[in-house]
Amino acid sequence: MGKVVLGVTVGVAVAVCAVAALVVGRRVRSRKKWKRVVGVLKELEESCETTVGRLRQVVDAMAVEMHAGLASEGGSKLKMLLTFVDNLPSGSEKGIFYALDLGGTNFRVLRVELGGQRSELDPDVEQQPIPEQLMTGRSEDLFDFIASSLHRFVEKGNDSVQSSIMKELGFTFSFPVKQTSVSSGVLIKWTKAFAIKDMVGKEVAGALQQALDRKGLNMRVAVLVNDTVGTLALGHYHDADTVAAVIIGTGTNACYWERTDAIIKCQGLLTTSGGMVVNMEWGNFWSSHLPRTSYDIDLDAESPNPNDQGFEKMISGMYLGDIVRRVILRMSEESDVFGPVSSRLYVPFALRTPAMAAMHEDDSPELTKVAKILEDVLDISGVPLKVRKLVVKICDVVTRRAARLAAAGIVGILKKIGRDGSGGITGGRSRSDIKMRRTAVAVEGSLYTQYTMFREYLHEALHEILGEDIARHVVINVTEDGSGTGAALLAASHSSSGSVDNIQLV
Numbered sequence: 001m002g003k004v005v006l007g008v009t010v011g012v013a014v015a016v017c018a019v020a021a022l023v024v025g026r027r028v029r030s031r032k033k034w035k036r037v038v039g040v041l042k043e044l045e046e047s048c049e050t051t052v053g054r055l056r057q058v059v060d061a062m063a064v065e066m067h068a069g070l071a072s073e074g075g076s077k078l079k080m081l082l083t084f085v086d087n088l089p090s091g092s093e094k095g096i097f098y099a100l101d102l103g104g105t106n107f108r109v110l111r112v113e114l115g116g117q118r119s120e121l122d123p124d125v126e127q128q129p130i131p132e133q134l135m136t137g138r139s140e141d142l143f144d145f146i147a148s149s150l151h152r153f154v155e156k157g158n159d160s161v162q163s164s165i166m167k168e169l170g171f172t173f174s175f176p177v178k179q180t181s182v183s184s185g186v187l188i189k190w191t192k193a194f195a196i197k198d199m200v201g202k203e204v205a206g207a208l209q210q211a212l213d214r215k216g217l218n219m220r221v222a223v224l225v226n227d228t229v230g231t232l233a234l235g236h237y238h239d240a241d242t243v244a245a246v247i248i249g250t251g252t253n254a255c256y257w258e259r260t261d262a263i264i265k266c267q268g269l270l271t272t273s274g275g276m277v278v279n280m281e282w283g284n285f286w287s288s289h290l291p292r293t294s295y296d297i298d299l300d301a302e303s304p305n306p307n308d309q310g311f312e313k314m315i316s317g318m319y320l321g322d323i324v325r326r327v328i329l330r331m332s333e334e335s336d337v338f339g340p341v342s343s344r345l346y347v348p349f350a351l352r353t354p355a356m357a358a359m360h361e362d363d364s365p366e367l368t369k370v371a372k373i374l375e376d377v378l379d380i381s382g383v384p385l386k387v388r389k390l391v392v393k394i395c396d397v398v399t400r401r402a403a404r405l406a407a408a409g410i411v412g413i414l415k416k417i418g419r420d421g422s423g424g425i426t427g428g429r430s431r432s433d434i435k436m437r438r439t440a441v442a443v444e445g446s447l448y449t450q451y452t453m454f455r456e457y458l459h460e461a462l463h464e465i466l467g468e469d470i471a472r473h474v475v476i477n478v479t480e481d482g483s484g485t486g487a488a489l490l491a492a493s494h495s496s497s498g499s500v501d502n503i504q505l506v
């Protein structure tokens with residue numbers, strides 16, 4: 001009996017020990033896996049580091065590249081494109097003008113009535129998504145689609161489609177274009193999700209004009225502008241201190257007002273105002289000071305345009321979600337904290353930036369939105385709270401870097417035009433010698449307007465780089481539909497009736 005009891009006791013003890021060993025073993029293993037995941041996060045944080053020192057290097061690099069791009073054709077990855085916009089709307093424009101805005105995920109048609117006095121503009125706007133197949137098909141199909149939308153829009157409104165009075169149109173085309181005049185230019189390359197091969201090297205406004213003619217619309221493309229240029233026009237219309245405009249949406253870019261004598265690659269360029277808006281195409285900016293990760297390298301290599309648009313791929317809405325997806329995939333492959341590796345994690349662009357922003361800004365204590373998005377979008381379910389917190393942290397690191405780099409880009413422009421309080425690119429004067437003028441920058445794009453954390457990080461970085469004394473002279477103004485409304489304004493100020501007064505910026 002005693003032996004039996006002893007045997008049972010020993011058996012139980014052995015079983016308990018085995019279970020305990022199993023539990024401890026599992027804990028040790030899971031701690032190791034957790035450590036690995038934390039290691040991946042740490043590595044990400046380190047390679048995304050944007051100290052003020054590093055941001056200042058990016059500022060300097062941006063200003064130097066701007067000079068190089070203005071000095072010679074191909075002198076820099078920054079194209080610094082001439083826009084032939086040598087005056088900005090003054091407020092005295094009158095009449096009815098239309099605009100078409102093509103470039104992001106959505107396409108807009110606008111009609112603006114201008115009363116000749118600087119006033120609140122209240123354009124009629126219609127927006128629709130561009131069918132995906134049109135972004136990669138034939139140019140004629142895309143332009144016919146645009147012309148049909150405009151035709152329907154005009155029909156619905158008060159103007160007659162076949163009116164004997166020709167209407168003037170501003171065309172916002174948000175891709176790199178080598179302009180030959182304010183109303184003509186050829187497409188250099190596509191960016192973002194567009195890739196219509198037969199259009200590269202072709203005259204853009206001409207292609208639209210032909211489509212309008214095919215539809216029997218009595219309209220003339222009066223100006224062909226980049227979205228940044230439209231935004232600058234509207235920004236300047238509302239605030240005459242506006243010197244630059246930045247778009248941070250699906251793609252990113254900036255333009256600014258430059259003195260013609262600084263545009264060395266185009267010697268002899270004369271404008272009545274002495275200046276011209278330059279479309280920087282900053283999405284293609286590159287510098288060794290940019291904090292690049294292995295995820296950026298892979299994203300670039302797998303993109304349809306490798307070695308192109310490097311700055312854009314770190315900043316804009318088209319890419320941020322995909323960087324986060326890549327980090328989660330790596331974590332998921334290195335440990336099972338996300339459960340078995342979800343096949344959705346291998347799908348490029350499965351996680352879009354709006355979903356990423358929603359996870360980042362989830363303020364519920366249990367991070368329920370994060371759980372839902374992981375499940376709905378990436379097919380990852382049942383992850384514990386600490387893993388959901390990890391996801392929020394990844395979003396934070398990726399967005400913070402993007403916003404701070406965009407801020408450095410803005411200060412780079414201010415430095416180039418001597419508005420950063422440092423005495424310009426050649427320096428020399430001390431900060432206290434310089435009287436800072438009020439300087440406004442117009443900003444548009446969903447990343448900036450709809451992603452609070454992005455916006456806050458950008459402002460914080462502007463203040464850190466410039467210092468409070470200078471930063472209080474720099475105003476960021478958000479414009480609404482500036483890319484389109486600004487194009488209508490520019491169509492008015494470059495209207496063939498030519499009856500408006502133009503103003504100089506400097």
Ligand code: BGC
Binds near residue numbers: 176192249
């Ligand atoms: C284009 C620019 C455009 C920007 C914002 C970039 O991908 O190259 O021309 O201004 O996106 O839409």
